[in-house]
Amino acid sequence: MDELKPQRYKETRPAEQFRYLHEWARTHDAGWIYELVRMITTPASLFIYRTRGISIANVPADGPVILAPNHFSNMDHFFTGTYIRRKIRFMAKSQMFGQNAILDYVYRVGGVFPVMRGHHDTETFRTAHSILDRGGCVLMYAEGGRSRSGGLGEAKPGVGRLALESGVPVVPVAIHGSKGVRGWKRLSFPKITVQYGEPLRFEVVEQPSREQQRDAAHEIFDRVKAMYSQLEERGRSRVIKSLREGAADAADAVARPSTRTQS
Numbered sequence: 393m394d395e396l397k398p399q400r401y402k403e404t405r406p407a408e409q410f411r412y413l414h415e416w417a418r419t420h421d422a423g424w425i426y427e428l429v430r431m432i433t434t435p436a437s438l439f440i441y442r443t444r445g446i447s448i449a450n451v452p453a454d455g456p457v458i459l460a461p462n463h464f465s466n467m468d469h470f471f472t473g474t475y476i477r478r479k480i481r482f483m484a485k486s487q488m489f490g491q492n493a494i495l496d497y498v499y500r501v502g503g504v505f506p507v508m509r510g511h512h513d514t515e516t517f518r519t520a521h522s523i524l525d526r527g528g529c530v531l532m533y534a535e536g537g538r539s540r541s542g543g544l545g546e547a548k549p550g551v552g553r554l555a556l557e558s559g560v561p562v563v564p565v566a567i568h569g570s571k572g573v574r575g576w577k578r579l580s581f582p583k584i585t586v587q588y589g590e591p592l593r594f595e596v597v598e599q600p601s602r603e604q605q606r607d608a609a610h611e612i613f614d615r616v617k618a619m620y621s622q623l624e625e626r627g628r629s630r631v632i633k634s635l636r637e638g639a640a641d642a643a644d645a646v647a648r649p650s651t652r653t654q655s
Contacts, residue, residue, distance in 0.1 A: 402510030403486045410486055410506045413496075414515050418522035422479040422503030429502055433470040437584065441467075441573075444628060445475030446587040447635065451563050453478075456524040457591070458558070460551050460612050461565035462544055462620060463533040465573040471584050472531060472565055481523050482531035483507040483516055509537070517554060524558050534564075534613040542571060544617055552608030556600040561591035564612050566619035568628070585628040587619045 437443040451457065459480065461472055473480045486506040489496055507516040520530050536548035555562045565588055572582035592615065594608055622631050 403508040405486070405490065407508060407511075407513070407515060409490060410508070411515070413489060413500055413506055414519045416500055417481070417505040417519050421526075421528070422481060423501040425498055425502040426479050429470075430473065433467075434474055437467075437471055437474040440581050441471070441569075441584045442581075443471055443474050443584040443586065444632075446585065446628065446632060447590075448475045448588055450588040450590055451476055451478070451529075452561060452591070455527050456558065456560040457529050458524070458551070458554060458560060458562045459529065459531040459565050460534045460555075460562055460616065461531065461567050461586075462613075462616050463535050463538050464567065464571035465538070467573050468533075468567050468570055469531055471567055471570060471586050475586070476529075478529045479503055480529050480531045481505065481520075483520070485509050485537070517557070520554055521558060524560055530554070534609065534616055539571070544620060547606070547609040547613035549602060549605035549609050551612055552605040552610075553600055555592070555594050555608050555612065556597040556604060559594060559596035561593050562612055563591050564589035564615035564619065566616050566623060568620055568623040583628075585623055585631075587623060587631070589615045589619055 451459070459472060461468060465471075469480065469482050481503045482505075484499065484504050484506060486508045488504075489499065489506050505516065505519050507513050520532070523530050532551045532554055534547050534551050535545040536550060539545040551562070565586060567584065567586050569582040569584040572580065573584075575582070592612060597604060600608070626634075
């Protein structure tokens, strides 16, 4: 895996610089940029990276939902959305904003809003809640940022906080293969698998403690790690086969009592 550049973790600019981005995100849905980017990235996901979605039906077709994936690559949000027709809103580090007016427009209309990493950024959570209150779909990486170790990182409390404060369904998402995406410069294109877990739901806690946030985040990320481990150890074909066999067994178990009743 190619070495990642050292990251600037803490934002040094004032929060006021990003306020207009939050105000826009709270009152607008993702616009035409989102659809344009989807048209460009979906063929790449399907034909270059051979992306496959598993258990897509676990993502609600409408209503508020949080998607909580692991994170290896800048392509992860595109991979997550390849098989989902919903417009996914996601937070990105504030360092991406304020450098170029055209890029700021692309990010804003494309559904991205900033988070000031290294700060207690309440504005970001206000924006996420506003989107969820309107029935939107928010992606929040369980690890907070990209894993730089080549393996899964540790859950950060942010996703637990949003889950507890909102009480909306949280879909754990395992993205397997994307740690090799940086190999595109060597014409190496990994096979990507995105598995959507069964939704979790937490009782609303208006002001969750740090410990409660961490516990919820770990519960969510444990689901991600379990799915990822299965994909890593067994491969996606065997995982898909097992899920199909499990669904068939469950359907057979439901049908069997009625068969006995008729006889």
